[in-house]
Amino acid sequence: MVTSLSVTEVGFALDSLLPAQQADWYAETELGPIVLRYREARELMSDPRLVQSGQGLLERQGLTDGPVYRWFVPIILHRNGPDHARLRSLMRRAFSPRVIELARGFIRTRADALTDDITGGGDFVARFADQLPLAVICHLLGVPDEDTEAVAQHTRDIGRIYDLSWGPDTYARVERGLLSLYGYIDEAIARRKDEPGEDLISALLRARDEGQQLDDEELRSLVVATAFAGHDTTRCQLGQAMVTLCERPDLWERIGGDPRRATLAAEEIIRLAPAAPMVFRFATTDIDYQGKHFPAGSLVLLCTYAAHRDPAVFTRPDDFDLDRRREASTLTFGAGAHHCLGAEVARLELTETLAALTSRLDPPALAGQPNWRSPLGIHGPDLLPVRFGQPH
Template structure:
C-alpha cells in the first residue's frame, strides 16, 4: 500500500505536540489524534510531520537541507575535536560536496561486500547465542545487541579482533554526540571517543595503504587514489562517521526488536518455524519500533507546502513512529505482523540524496540475528528493569534483561 501526498487543507486548529518533553510518548493516543486531524503538528522545535506521504516528499525536497552545523550548534558545541569531526561529516553537506563524498563511499561499499559479510555475521550471532542459551537471564544489550554490530563493523573495516574491546567503548560513546544536553560526563566521553577513533583509524589507514586487504578501508583508499577528488582527512572522517552510524543505531534497533517480540511471542515462534520471513520481520520491526524516532531537515529557503508556510532556517521534523503507522500508507498499521509484505519502506533511513549509506548493512545484521535467535531460542520476555536511551537522537534500551523461552 502506498500513499501520495495530496494538498489537503490544514484546519485552523493545528495540533500541538511537546516532543521536547523528556516524557513525551511518541506512540500515544495524542499523536494518533493529531495525525487524524492534520498531516503535521506544531512543536517547540518546529513543525512535526505525522503522515507518511508528506514525510517521504519532504525528505526528498531540495528546499530542505541537512542543516550543516545546526544540529551540533544546538548541542552547544562550537569548537574542539567533536566540533571539528562533526562539521566535516558527509551528512552536514548538501549538493556537489555531498555527492563528491558519497560517490567515494558507494564505489567502495558495495552490495557484494555486504553479502560477503553475512556468513561472518551469522557465525557471530551463533556464538553470542551460545552464551545466551547457557544462562537463565541475559543482559541482551551487553551479551548480543552491542557485540554483534561491533564485530560486523570491525570485520568490515579490517580492525583486528584484539582491538574490539577498545572500539566498543569509543563507538558507544560517540553515539552520545546528540545528547550533550543531558550533561554529566557525556561531553568528556564523546570527546575521548572522537580523539581515540581519529588516532586509531589514522594509524590503521597507514597500515592499509602499505598492505591493502579485503576490507572497506582498503577499498576506500583505493577509490580515493582512483578519483583523486577526496583528501586523506576526508577519508578519515568518513570512516569515523561510518563507525558512529553503523554501531549505535543497529544495537538499539536489535534491542527494540527484542522488546517488540516480547510483546508478540506468537510472531517470534512463527519466525522460528518460517525462516523465510526474516526479511519481512526486519522491515516490520523497523516500522513498528524505529531506532531513529525523528529525522530532521532545515529549510534552505522560504516556501509553502500543503497549507504550511516554512521559513528559511526553520527545523522540520519527520516523526517516524507516527509515519510508520499512518493508515494512509499501511494496511492495519496498528498490528505487528511479520507475515504482511510491507511495500512501503520505513523512513528512519531518511530519503533522497541523504538516504543512510548503512541501511543495507543494518538490514543484513538484523536479518541474520533474528534468524539465529528465533531458530534456537523461545520468545523473549523482559526479566527486570529496562533503562532507555534519552529520546533525542537514536533511541532504544541501554540495559535490557531478558529471559528466552
C-alpha cells in the same frame, strides 16, 4: 486543528504523537514543527531545501567551535550537491553488493555464536545487540579483534551527538569518544596503506590511488562516521527488536519456523520500532508547504515512528505482518540523496539475528526494566535484561 505538543518533557512518549496525526499532518513543538504523516514526511525528507545540518544542530546546543564541531559539521551526512555526490560515490564502492554478500557469512556465524552465549539470559544489549554490529563494522573496516571493545565505547559516546535533548555531560562524552576513536582509525588507515585487504578502508585507499579526490581528513571522517553509524544505530535497532518480541512472544515461533519470515519480521521491526524515530532537517530557505511556512534556518522534525503508522498508507498499521511485504518502504534509513548506504548491512544483521535466535531458543521475556535512551535521538535500550526458555 493543529496540535501543540511538548517533546522535551521528562516522560515524553512517542505514542502521544499519534492522536495529533489524526488531527493534521504536522504538530507544533517547542523545537519546531513535527511532521507526522507518511506522504508529507517522505516528500520533505527528499526536499533539497531541507538539509541535515551539523552546524545547525550543534549551534542549537551552544557549540560553535572545537574538535567535535570541526568534525561533525562537514561529515558526509551534512554535505550536499556535487561534494556530497563525490563522497557518496566513493562510499558506494565500499558498500557494494559484493562486499555485503561477503559479509553475510561472517554475520551469520557471529549471530550463531552470540546466540550460544546468551542462552541462559542476561543483558541482551551488552551480550548481543552491542556485540554483533560492533564485530561487523570492525570486520568491514579491518579493525583488529583486540581493538573492538575500545572502538565500541567510543562509538557509543559519539552516537549521543544526535540527541536533541543534550544532558550536562553529553558534549564531554562525544568529544572523548571522537578523539579516542581518531587514534584507532589513524592506525587502521596506516596499516591498510601497507597491507591492503578486502575492507572499507582499503577500498577508499584504492579509489584515491586511482585518482579519485579524497584528502586525508575526508578519509578519516568517512571512516569515523561509518564506525559510529554502523555500530550504535544497529545496536539500538537490535535492542528494539528484542523488546518487541518480548512483548509479542506469539511471533517468535512463526519467525523461527520460516526463514522468509525473518526478513519480513526485520522490516516490520524497522517500521514499528525504528532506531531513528525522529530525524531532523533545517530549512536552507523560506519554504511554503501545504499551507505551512518554514522560515529559513528553522528546525523541522520528521517523525518516522508516526509516519510508519499512517493509516492512509499502511493497512492495519499497528499489526505486525509476517505474511507479506508492505508496499510502502520505511523511512528509517532516510530518502532521496541521503538514503543510508549501510541500510542493507543493517537489515542483514537484523534478519540473521532473528533467524539465529528464534530457531534455537524459546521465546524471551523481560527479566527486569529496560533503560531507554531519549526518543529525540538514536533510540533504544541501553540495558535490557531478558531470559529464555530451554534451547531447541
